[in-house]
Amino acid sequence: MTTLSDLFWQASLAEIKQGYVYDQASSEFICLTCGKRFADGIIYSWDERLYEAKRYIKIHIAESHQSPFHVLIHLDKKLTGLTDHQKSILELFYAGSSDNEAAKVLGTGSTSTIRNHRFSLREKQKQAKIFLAIMELLGEQVPKKDAFIEIPRNSKQVDDRFAITEEENEKILQAHFKQGPDGPLDSFPGKEKKRVAILRHLIKYFEPNQNYTEKEVNGILKKFYDDYVLLRRNLIDYGFMDRTQDGSSYWVKL
Known part of the structure; x- marks a missing residue:
């Protein structure tokens, strides 16, 4: 049985049908079945012919997985019914x-x-x-008084276990940002649910669709907490931000 990744569950119906997604942050086409990535702008060779990444990932799916239909049809009964x-x-x-x-x-x-x-x-x-x-x-x-805070679409670690109501979220922020939501942060709690609420608040201070250097990320987080490295690492670990492998660029995961 194929193990489905978080990326699969985050994909739209149209993306599941085509078998791949396009990651704008990294400019890559990603296979939903095996996770292989093909960089946009790179030319790939197959059967003595050259293909752009968007065309090549379709060839990859056909050669490696037969088709999205065949991948889906062979999933476990508990998934397909x-x-x-x-x-x-x-x-x-x-x-x-x-x-x-x-x-x-x-x-x-x-x-x-x-x-x-x-x-x-x-x-x-x-x-x-x-x-x-x-x-x-x-x-x-869902009634507004019981509305749940939205979980980041591309988060790898944050799931429904961390869902909280607006009221719960407000209490957590008031307890840890005693001087107001713009900081400073009095303490970074050990309980994951509270950590996620704080991280969800901090990510609002970063602009979507913008790349930041590590120094710029540190500069924003340092205004809230002396251990800004801890905050930066948790934003990555909980899927609120992503970065290049060498750490030269950071961005908000939408």
Whole structure:
């Protein structure tokens, strides 16, 4: 079974269907199945021909993973909700088999049985669409007094365990920023939930879509806390910021 990365769950439906995402911060196309990266602007060679990264990642997916469909169809049942028999039928449909051809391959002896499966799968598709709409509407209609602070989209460490209400968030900030939200920070707590609330507040002092040097990051964080290196490291560790491998450039993860 393919292990799905955080990047996969953060991807849109369109990105999952194409099998890759484009990371604007690093200017790379990233395969959602294996995580391989292809830098935009670099020319890649395959079968004695040259390709730009956007075209080459499609070749990579076809050569290494067959297709996004085949990656998804072979995921565990707890992720797809599909039985092995349903997966076999869907693979035959994807290959272009008619109901009669599918019946012969599966040995059912009846095209009506395949047609019934096709109908059931279409009903499942409708149910999935309605369920997605319900969950999106539910998220939009959470009462304001119980509204949860949004978790960064690309965070690798911060997940629903750290979700807190606006009221909880305000209490944490008041307790640790006794002179006001612009600092200084009285102490950096050991409890992760409180740390994340503080980091979520600090990241607001950085502009999105802007690159910072390490010195510039330190300069902003030093206004809040003497141990600015600790804050910088935690912003990276909890996925609020990212940086180049050599540490020459930092940016907010959107």
